[in-house]
Amino acid sequence: MNEYEPRPETREVASPDAPDWRRPEVARARFIDRIAEGIGLAMANRFEIDDVTARCIAHVLGRAYGRDSALAGFGRNGEGNYLSLRDEYLNLYSDDRADAVTKEWIDWFGTYLVRRENTGTGRRFMNERLVPKLDLLLVRTSIPVGDERYEVNIPADWDSGAEDGLIETLTDLRLPEDEALQAFLSLPDVSVGGDIMESFHESYVQTYVLIEDAVRDLAELDSLELALYEATESRSLPDSAVQIDYMLIQEHLRDAYDFVEWKGHVYVFNK
Numbered sequence: 401m402n403e404y405e406p407r408p409e410t411r412e413v414a415s416p417d418a419p420d421w422r423r424p425e426v427a428r429a430r431f432i433d434r435i436a437e438g439i440g441l442a443m444a445n446r447f448e449i450d451d452v453t454a455r456c457i458a459h460v461l462g463r464a465y466g467r468d469s470a471l472a473g474f475g476r477n478g479e480g481n482y483l484s485l486r487d488e489y490l491n492l493y494s495d496d497r498a499d500a501v502t503k504e505w506i507d508w509f510g511t512y513l514v515r516r517e518n519t520g521t522g523r524r525f526m527n528e529r530l531v532p533k534l535d536l537l538l539v540r541t542s543i544p545v546g547d548e549r550y551e552v553n554i555p556a557d558w559d560s561g562a563e564d565g566l567i568e569t570l571t572d573l574r575l576p577e578d579e580a581l582q583a584f585l586s587l588p589d590v591s592v593g594g595d596i597m598e599s600f601h602e603s604y605v606q607t608y609v610l611i612e613d614a615v616r617d618l619a620e621l622d623s624l625e626l627a628l629y630e631a632t633e634s635r636s637l638p639d640s641a642v643q644i645d646y647m648l649i650q651e652h653l654r655d656a657y658d659f660v661e662w663k664g665h666v667y668v669f670n671k
Contacts, residue, residue, distance in 0.1 A: 419464035427460045482513040490559045546576040555593040583660040583667035605668040
């Protein structure tokens, strides 16, 4: 066992609702230099912390709950995933006794887990030169509503209790009956953390049967085709003298709109 390996835990496991903050404070004094080194390297490389640094953080945090906690287990062997660990570290994150260092370590650890499982938005909404923040990270999550499950993006600082509240909200919004809303929530940069319907109404443009219909309408291709016909006709040019690159127009429109093909229709949203 080296100095970074977790040491045997003999005390009773603390309740998740009442973590014992004395033990992580002691452990932090032993690991603070190693964790600071790992975070410094991550900052320099503009990437996430490495596996060893993540395990050190998990070990320190896990001391608040005891050896049988998911965090302590991750510290020992690196086993565990975002869902199995999330509630433990977020319980500490929201605790009034958590200081700035502890919160920063949890920001790094939570971001590491999401990145490792490739289920989040990454640093898209953050300055990569700064410490990551869980509330700026979205996590792709399967949520049951009625008889179906829907993929939505929840903030990484939400625990399972917040997810339960989201299920109630989506049920009240009659999500299973609203395919346009389903399409909207499937977009990778749409968060369910704010006013869902306000965001939806601000973004929604129109519903089409085919993507070609959407492109034709949004780019006003009927009037463009008529103008080209009149221009070639007046010059006695063949109809094929001037061609419209429809695929190029479609790709150009994607700079301004999101197109979601969902359940037999195409839903268009402003970016």
